[in-house]
Amino acid sequence: MSKQVLQPAGWAQPRGYANGVAASGRQVFVAGQIGWNENCEFDSDDFIAQVRQALLNIRAVLVEADAAPEHIVRMTWYLIDKREYIARGREVGQAYREVLGRDYGIAMSAVQVSALMEDRAKVEIEVTAVVPHGA
Numbered sequence: 001m002s003k004q005v006l007q008p009a010g011w012a013q014p015r016g017y018a019n020g021v022a023a024s025g026r027q028v029f030v031a032g033q034i035g036w037n038e039n040c041e042f043d044s045d046d047f048i049a050q051v052r053q054a055l056l057n058i059r060a061v062l063v064e065a066d067a068a069p070e071h072i073v074r075m076t077w078y079l080i081d082k083r084e085y086i087a088r089g090r091e092v093g094q095a096y097r098e099v100l101g102r103d104y105g106i107a108m109s110a111v112q113v114s115a116l117m118e119d120r121a122k123v124e125i126e127v128t129a130v131v132p133h134g135a
Contacts, residue, residue: 002132003073005105016093017108021073023130028065030129032078033057034121042120047084048091054125055099062129069100071129075108078124082112085123 006020007013034057035050036042044050062068079085085092116124 002071002130003105016096016104017075018105019107021105021107023073025071025130025132026065028062028067028071028129028131030058030061030127032076032124032126033061034116034118034124036118036121042118045120045122047081047122048088048095050122051092051125052095052099054123055095058125058127059099062127065129065131067129067131070103071131072100072103072106072127073130074128075106076126077108077110078113078116078126079110080113080116080122082110085110 002025003021003023005018006022008019011019033054035044035053036057037053038060042050043053059069062071077085116122
């Protein structure tokens with residue numbers, strides 16, 4: 001395995017993310033991806049549809065680097081509405097699993113922001129991946 005989840009002794013186990021990750025290999029940095037398609041057009045204003053599309057965009061960029069979702073070590077979510085994110089958490093998790101799989105050994109942060117650069121965007125997600133040497 002190319003990454004090690006860091007879980008301090010005695011800490012409660014986080015749900016859906018890791019407190020920290022140690023990894024070695026070739027680093028891949030994916031710019032913040034929003035919920036528009038390859039033509040920079042929004043197919044939906046629905047939050048979950050935009051989450052799914054942003055995750056698909058991330059996966060597509062990873063493929064360009066010969067990387068895969070299991071190589072993700074860090075993820076930052078920028079959200080317009082934290083209440084919608086919390087209220088629709090189950091759907092967020094479903095979209096995540098459908099696109100990226102069940103690897104939750106990722107150091108994550110989520111931040112509510114007042115706006116994103118694209119007015120219709122409801123979420124922006126950026127990731128760092130580490131591809132093992134020789135992979």
